[in-house]
Amino acid sequence: MLRHRLAALFEPRTVMVVADRTLPLDDDPPRWLAGSHAHANVAPGQPIALPPMPGLPEDERLDQALLCVPPERLPEALAVLKPLRPRCVVLLPHVQAPADPLEDMIYCRAWGRLNDCLVLGPHSLGVQRPHLGLNLSQLPRMALGGRVALVAQSRSIASAVLDWAQDINMGFSAVVSLGDEAGLDLAQVLDYLALDARTNSIALYLEEASSSRDFGSALRAAASIKPVVVLKAGHAADAHTTEDAAFNALLRRAGAVRIRYFVQLFSAIKVLGYAQRPRGRRIALFSNGGGAPQLALDVMGDGGSVVPAALSSATLKALGQILTQTGRVGNPVLTYTNLTPVRVRQVIDVLVADAGVDGVLVLLSPDPLSDLEAVARELADIAPAARKPIVTCFMGDATMRPLRHMLDAVGTPAFRTPESAANAFGILGAYHYNQTLAQQTLPPEPLGKPPRLEEARALVREVREAGRLALSREECVRLLSCFHVPLIHISAADARGRDIDDEDLPMAIRVRRDDKFGPYITFGSGGQDALLSESNRTLELPPLNRYLARQLVQRSTLWRKALSRRLQPAVYEILLESLEHISGLVSDVPDLLSLTIDPLISDDTHLLALGVRGALSRSPMLVLPEHSGYRHMAIHPYPRRLVQAKAFKNGQPWLLRPIRPEDAEILQTFIRGLSDESRYMRFVSMLRELTPRMLERYTRIDYDRELALVATVLVPNPEHRGHPREEIIGFAHYLRNADGRGAEYALVIGDAWQRHGLGAQLMRALIEAAREQGLAYIDGVVLATNRPMLSLMAHLGFRNDVDSEDPTMRRVWLDLGDTRQH
Structure with a gap:
């Protein structure tokens, strides 16, 4: 069995600690590592000397070195470690701040590259592997064991999540804080966790979105195997909205789920540990009062990923017999009398059996007339074995917190507020939708007519040789024709002679390039309307197939307002085909910096381009994309x-x-x-x-x-x-x-x-x-x-x-x- 390179980080067989203090590993090493680790004390004014490393053969490399030393002694510590040829070095933060953090990071990165060593840090929280009893961090408490891996680019976020998790008895399969990524990047960690048998789902906290193809590829591979939820900072209204939209597009294409707020991270971590996944977005609510479900419905109605289910007539009849005159049988299902375990089971059995329900949200508030502890025990028995996800909310703290812990202990997520519970279901719903996008399987289709690549690239060379970057209208039309984009290019005067509905809103297709995520394609309003509706454009990363092109159009405000009713089916197909072929152009002509087709209008049978303009990048691509692996794009196209x-x-x-x-x-x-x-x-x-x-x-x-x-x-x-x-x-x-x-x-x-x-x-x-x-x-x-x-x-x-x-x-x-x- 081949050993993963990151096993030296997450499952080390030998560890050398170099520190000027005692670390948790020294106080409580796991049994299997107790005879395979040593501590080198760093004393002021004394040279660093390594003790003998027990259990390490002479010809074998050290798996891991764990360092916590004053910044000025970092080069000395790495130098004494060099003869042991460590596979991995973890650099923990020291109480003494570095004079130049950037210089430390550059030095560690160079050292790791020269010595074929993975470097985590500087200033990383470290790593914890609870099921192994392995605490390679400065935190005195080990996280509880679980099935969710936590990966954070901030040690403060990681430590806060661990502290919160202790309170609700939630565990992790692995915890790693990357800190300043010196030699270990997020893609490598995702690759390891995707294959880790102990990890069922992954939670990421990002402060900086990686622009590397490796990250997108690793994210796609991990999300195809297990749920991945991402909390990324920097989505405020004044943030760079295009970059944020491009990042969201990358997550959708990978099948991962993005959350917006820190408080949602807790919900996401809890709910991702749940074995049941919804197969749709339709949720039934059951409560012992009217206020809590209304708060949950407000969250669902605020552009959420889940919606209230429409209960069948058979379900309504069965609920009426269970609740008689003491409740309401719509959705939400309400009961106003004392709640019993039997009644809870009967209601949930009926809701789960309804084919129009994809999950059940149970919202309970304190009630002196009900034995809520017995109800919680019943829910703890029902939920783990249910065919559909059952999420609970026990509102309150003094009497309700122990009941939440009871549900958490059996692996069924229980929440404190209706908003957080509804949001957790929204995370499950978004996961289902994005997985559908990422896993969409279309019927077999022919490859289609190949583009005239040599002609297109020759055209680009001609423009550059003429000392220009801007393409003329005629050159844009030629370039589009090389990729068989089925548009008719006419002037505004010619358009007035055609049968065009004056009420039709002009469209626009635009190609732009983001510094991190490469080229992207937008669809939205054209003409004068485009000046007022820039925020309503939808964005997708190439390459596109017909399904993704359809999603790009149908997500737009323009489609919902007008096109869905006015665009003829034949013209709609031309629009989708055009987007597909423009995607091919973007993939195979990396010199293209921008392309704008605006306005774009339609008659009964054609799609008419009244204006088109384009520009080339300042620096030409010296290697053909098919030979460079399409590195100008975030997603590798079909080869x-x-x-x-x-x-x-x-x-x-x-x-x-x-x-x-x-x-x-x-x-x-x-x-x-x-x-x-x-x-x-x-x-x-x-x-x-x-x-x-x-x-x-x-x-x-x-x-x-x-x-x-x-x-x-x-x-x-x-x-x-x-x-x-x-x-x-x-x-x-x-x-x-x-x-x-x-x-x-x-x-x-x-x-x-x-x-x-x-x-x-x-x-x-x-x-x-x-x-x-x-x-x-x-x-x-x-x-x-x-x-x-x-x-x-x-x-x-x-x-x-x-x-x-x-x-x-x-x-x-x-x-x-x-x-x-x-």
């Missing part, structure tokens, strides 16, 4: 350059291309069509089809860090009068290993297509892509009885090792630095 038309020896054509989310249906068909033997050789089980999670994992590819290739042929489709459709006949995939240096491959070929050289061609393409992404090796685990696969790997230059843990398996691997051709 079109890997699409290759090929043919078998008998002349039958086939296509090699990267997989797309739209391929989920035909990939499932391919897996179902495999023989039992082929399926067992690939999955080492009799799995007959991919689970929804596996299907998503193989088709929702982050092209920046992994790759899946498919071989397809065209076959007649009887459901569409024999028109051809794509059929997958081969599949190859690699996913990065825990060490970050290599990747594990998977390969499966359809039974009817084996022994045609298909596997070798797929693997060669996969290997070349892995080299381009900077991987050092590619490996895989193969059944020892799978001789055809072992023979193919040997032909491609792979080495074959016996699996030390399982003699029925073989590990095959290839050094990607080996340039020999096979």
